[in-house]
Amino acid sequence: MNVSIQDPRTVGPRIRMMMPHLTPLEARVVDTILGRRDFDGTTPLKSVAEDAGVSEAMVVKIVKKLGFDGFRHFRTALDDYNRLPTAELHQELSPDDSGREIAQKVFRTSIHALEETLSILDPESFERAADLIFHARQRDLYGIGGSAQIARDVAHKFLRIGIRTNVFDDAHMMLMSAALLGPDDVAIGFSHSGATSAVIEAIELARRRGARILVVTNYDTSPLAAIADVVLCSTAQGSPILGENAAARIAQLVILDAVFAAVAQRDLDAAEKNLAATMRAVTAKRRTT
Template sequence: MAGIILRVTELLEFFNPSERKVAAYILDQQQKVVGMTVGELAEQSQTNKATIIRFCKKVGCSGYRDFSIQLAAELAVTQNHSQEEEYTDVRVGDDIGSIMKNVCANNVRAIEDSLLLLDSAVVQQAVDMLIAAHRVNVYGIGASGVAAQDMQQKFVRINKNCAAYEDSHMQLTSAANLNPGEVAVILSWSGETKEMIEVAKMAKKNQAGIITITRYGQNPLCEYADVKLFLSSPETSIRCGAMSSRIVQMTMIDILFSCLVSQDYHNVRRYLERTRQEVHKNWADKEKNK
């Protein structure tokens, strides 16, 4: 499970105002909070004990004691990200060197934070569904559509019946024809994209398996999922969030594909070798004809 600080940070916008007060105090005074009782934290954050308990459960802890133990363990093992490691927005007037550094740092940080959020047991559930699936339909719009196309390209290479859909009409049409034993992989960073929710409803109605890939936190889309894969990315003003979200979505696709190949290698090996040979042959023929 992800570190407690990362979970608190990722859930900030999902907290109610009182819970947000608790989160703000914890993020600002992490070392102090470790030694506090629930009453002391309630007093310092200007909330109450009930809010503290509700907050702890919302971030995946059984109660305040569990929260305190996890926080203390995390602080004992590692220090928080330094300021240099924080997500940095691209600012108007930045020089090229700064932009290069910030974009790369944001992408690396998003991948590292996503790794903390991912549960290997949940990833295994997704891999099992994909291996067993007779057909895999992948859905996404915009930047998520790019990741969907990438998944199609990878899965077709190992002869998996896989198609990616970006057009909203084709998305609904294909989802309407899903059957039990088939899987819909739905990508939506917010988890609130109307078209993706409609696809999920249709897939659920047809008893197809559903894997959702979204940012961390409860959202309307993941309510329909059999397997929920949560990722992390910054929220910044000049589309850095969109860039990093695309990177972590494609990294998630790489993880699923690599796990599938590793666990089903005896079945997919010949397809990997065949496609590699054909692509290389095609490239060699083109070079020869230049």
């Protein structure tokens, strides 16, 4: 996925996606820069280097590794990003926060993740994902832990409109599933980090079997993304308490909500008919007052 920094909203996601590829020293320098409250479009390179305890050449090397042309390009882009209205949405929890303030911060963190995920969503990848799911003979979903919960939510959505899927959250079952896939099938891997071994191994096997690969992750440069035909990428800012997983999980659920709608649109009559049938099937399970 190519993230254009012409849109200031993509600057934060671009930096976060590259952080796993930095050395500990490089990551510390970036964290130091991002933590500066006084950073703006006039902040000197010398000041940044001194604050981070590295040379000016090292700072330039790091920002180029992040994908910027140089320090001035990085400084302007980051300043534009920091001045966005949504930049203030993400706030850390404090020991003195009231219940109301905690709720506001958690909600705002998720809103921030949704705004930024939408800004980096690649329309072509989105359409290809919907096509793969719609046309597939077999759709097998792989995920561990929290990612498995997302896979189950996706499977539930699609079953409502007659699109049948299988969810596997056990390493052995994933491999058995992948071994039976073929060119008419799609394997969908869910992994926040994109580095979950069990999911990667199953996806690699599915690919060798000729299946098409769709990946949902928070890092488009991850090992899992590298073996995918299509990548749908979420993005969320890290937090000591909230982490990035929770907000990214919300973003991934919304991405798949959109994919669900796009798949339904490809045969709207069938989707509406199946939705009505599945709703009728569970009506008896609802208690009336």
